[in-house]
Amino acid sequence: MFSSPLGGGVFRIAQEKGLLSFSIYNIRDFTHDRHRTVDDRPFGGGPGMLLKPEPIFEAFEYIKKTNQPWKGGTPIILLSPQGRLFNQQIARDLAQKSALLLICGHYEGVDERVKEHLATDEISIGDYVLSGGELPALVIADAVTRLIPGVLGSEESIKDESFNEGLLEYPQYTRPASYRGWTVPEILLSGNHQEIDRWRRRKSMERTLKHRQDLPKDAGASPEELEKPADNC
Ligand SMILES: C[S@@+](CC[C@H](N)C(=O)[O-])C[C@H]1O[C@@H](n2cnc3c(N)ncnc32)[C@H](O)[C@@H]1O
Incomplete structure (x- = not known):
């Protein structure tokens, strides 16, 4: 989902200019069972599967440990159709940050404890439901990347x-x-x-x-x- 888009357009330019880098983490790498299980049925019943909290929290702890010094103010954004609606002002605000962490949901969504105890923000890219958070993450990354000074040829085009x-x-x-x-x-x-x-x-x-x-x-x-x-x- 990520390698092709991140290899072209503004993403490629920004990375080649050394203005930005991307790291993709697969929460399956933070599971401990043979099947690398990341989802389970919702308590109380209902359709679909939810992403379990453990692999997400453990992935975050790994990211924090391997990205030292960890900047306390790094936004931890949960992509969700229930979040605040993404817009150009939010893109401008995020472009000021030195790092962003985007959590992509899947299936029926994510265990609520991720929202309650890990995410610092919850963002939706529009009033429709997509099957995963990967495309929303790329949408936000694109809008933010092109606002980073030096990425686009002319600052006028942004203005x-x-x-x-x-x-x-x-x-x-x-x-x-x-x-x-x-x-x-x-x-x-x-x-x-x-x-x-x-x-x-x-x-x-x-x-x-x-x-x-x-x-x-x-x-x-x-x-x-x-x-x-x-x-x-
Ligand atoms: C099928 S959706 C889950 C929808 C959830 N059951 C609900 O009704 O709110 C699976 C994942 O896709 C992502 N997603 C879907 N639509 C989105 C949107 N409009 N904005 C941001 N993320 C979205 C989220 O990460 C979500 O956890």
Whole structure:
């Protein structure tokens, strides 16, 4: 689940630049029985199997011992559809940390004691249920990795994109200026950067209002700005 994604894209760049490293731990390596059992039936009955607490706690203790000096403030994040919803602000906060530990659940989930006595945070990547925490871990890792200074070629691309100031990004076009009769908005060809910035900000607001009415609440935009339609649509 991890080797292919971690070997490409931003992950490869970040590792090659020495800005970040990944360690994957298999909780089966922290079991003590012949079958390397990591799951068991839930007390009280019900469908499916739960990940047992012992291999997870023992894996954590091993990670702590082999990653010295252990930084006390390292977030220990349990991936779960019941956690707080992941967003760009959480990605920014996590990008400030020197290390992150992500616990991937599987099957019916994880014994509650992991949440109560080990995890310091519980994060969901959206209101849907996936079969395991591996893809959510990669989603979070990608969003965080690209925010680490030096990973992306241009810091500008991070500054201008969706969710900064609580707005979605404006529409963008590249060459050719006319394709199958569909032309690029004239303002973008004008060379007038002040007007282009104004147009982009208006478009961002218009788009945000149309698709994500929840976002402008914390945007830097004033209510008047948000109500004004964009020129040169
Ligand atoms: C099938 S899910 C378990 C769902 C659980 N029974 C429930 O209803 O909340 C198995 C694992 O996938 C991961 N997972 C599934 N959906 C997720 C989501 N939206 N965000 C983060 N992790 C998720 C979690 O690690 C979870 O323990």
